[in-house]
Amino acid sequence: MKIKIIYLIILLSNFVGFSQGKDFNTFTIDLFYGDESINFYQLKTFKKGTKFYVESKNFERTSKLENDSIWILKLSNRKKKLCVNFIENLKSINIDNCETRSSAITDYTVKLTDTTIALRTYCHLDKLDFFEFRKSLFKEKIQEYKLKSDSEIKLIKKMLKGKWFYPNLLKPLKFGDTLKLSRKEINPTQFWLFEKKDSFKDSSNQIFNLKKSNSFEVIFYYEPRLNINPGVIEDKDDGSISLANYGMKFTILKITEEDLVLISLN
Structure with a gap:
């Protein structure tokens, strides 16, 4: 019984530590992606006070609202975990074991707190879909933007x-x-x-x-x-x-x- 209580205390302390940002490291992702035309995408996380935020440049924009080219949202604990999982998946990628080739270039530069990861490949990366990852982080903002664009249309x-x-x-x-x-x-x-x-x-x-x-x-x-x-x-x-x-x-x-x-x- 004492062992179960100690284990529960450890789990709770880990959760509290993560929610306070103690186990969350900020990062910046620069991605060049494309086939006939290559586009640049950037996503980064940063800390302000005790809160963590995610910023995406050139996600969506309109000619009327230039500020829409930069989207910023506060990271919830769930979205922090999405970030951690994405970075861990990126670290584990072995481009030598490429099962499916792609005509599009995927060129990552990921700046972490203590290191920089570079990944350049023509391999189709099933477990590393940047656009699905970004969509998951900005789901609410995408819905808001769609409502705004539909209204303007x-x-x-x-x-x-x-x-x-x-x-x-x-x-x-x-x-x-x-x-x-x-x-x-x-x-x-x-x-x-x-x-x-x-x-x-x-x-x-x-x-x-x-x-x-x-x-x-x-x-x-x-x-x-x-x-x-x-x-x-x-x-x-x-x-x-x-x-x-x-x-x-x-x-x-x-x-x-x-x-x-x-x-x-x-």
Whole structure:
């Protein structure tokens, strides 16, 4: 009986020590990951007072809220354990025993209190999924962001409804070019019409090749984007479908009651 009580006291003391941060070591993870394009991700933990926090850079952001590029949350005991488990898994990885190869590069630099771990491989690391790990830590923040982005998408769609007039273009739009549309009749025969159920119409096929495009979508990919979907042609004889145009994609730089400013992604 005394042994059980002593064992229970040891467990409780370990739990209290962990909850107070005595057994939690801060770290910084720098990750370069990708295939055709390689992106940089960073996640770090730090202590402020008696509390521990996790920070992730460039997790999500919008053009309106630049501070959204840095997310910070206080670490609960459960999330501290997630961190400890991830670091322990990383330490135990043996890239020489690679069962599944990947075309994507995974390049970790993990700075711990007393050492630095470097891991660079093309191996598929089942037990070391950085993105699932990050998602688990920021689950509440992701839900909050989704609600915010969904709300903004609804607002943008509401503001888009109706006619937007566009000017004559001196040259075809290229990637990064700015397109300014207005509620004012710049040219009464040249406009885009956005209607309910995400329907779209281009009044003229002289400037943009969008005659067969009849739908659009607004999405969030770091910032709000407007996608005019590709148009299709259906053969009346055999019912086959072919592509009429590739549609167009834009970043929404500005939208007001009178003005719409887009950046071409084509």
